[in-house]
Amino acid sequence: MNNQLKVLRAMRNWSQAELADRLDVSRQAVNAIETGKYDPSLPLAFKLARLFAMPIEEIFDDGHEGQDDGH
């Protein structure tokens, strides 16, 4: 799953360790999400959305935009 985490982090001039501290997860977790090796759980995705004050779907993109309308 693609995501904007690296861009959003860079816009705030945060290191991976700083973002990890704000989310209360390990730096490896932030790195794995940024590089697409790991998709976060729903609670962590909500935490990210709250931290960046953005909807989850603006941070994460599963590549199926608009295809789920009407099932």
Next chain:
Amino acid sequence: MMDIEPQKRRAPSMVWPIAIGLGTAMLAGGFAGYNQSAAENGDAVLAPWIGPVVAILIGGLALAYYVRRYADWFRNWSPRKRLYWVSLTLSCALGFVAAMVMQSGTSGPEGLFSNAAMTPTVAIGLSVMWVVGLTIALVLYHRTVDDHERRAYHLGGLAGFYAFVFPCPVWWVLWRADLAPPVEAMPLFALSLAANALFYFWFKFR
């Protein structure tokens, strides 16, 4: 609402905790060496648990001094992160003491997995320490581990499970046909642990 800024100060050097760990192992090794030479000379030997316990106590004091010296940095850790590291340190200390006690009186790493006779006191002490200590460490670990590491832990656990269920029956039927030696628990335990560690570290740090 005021946002709590994460600590921007540089983390203290990791050299000291590593040096303390190595020093602790060397100290315990010194006690083991003393016991070995005393046994070879026919002199009285110390109880096998004395060396590891003294080493752990001194190592623990050194680690406590290190944490105190960088208290400001550690104070900024979240409660989750603090408990997480407590659980890891406790697990390492348990493994270290168990390994040192089991290896005491042997001349190499083979002591860890040998079937050599053990006194009931040492056997009961090790069993109680393993079950009680590991239970406490694991409860703390599972309460504090983050999303990403939980996944690595689960995948590592699955790999460890498969590393047991595939070779175990194969070995057993081969033994029944007299094509293999009798099934032993320790090689299977070691294989399972190795597979677990390999997958855990891969998914955690790749």
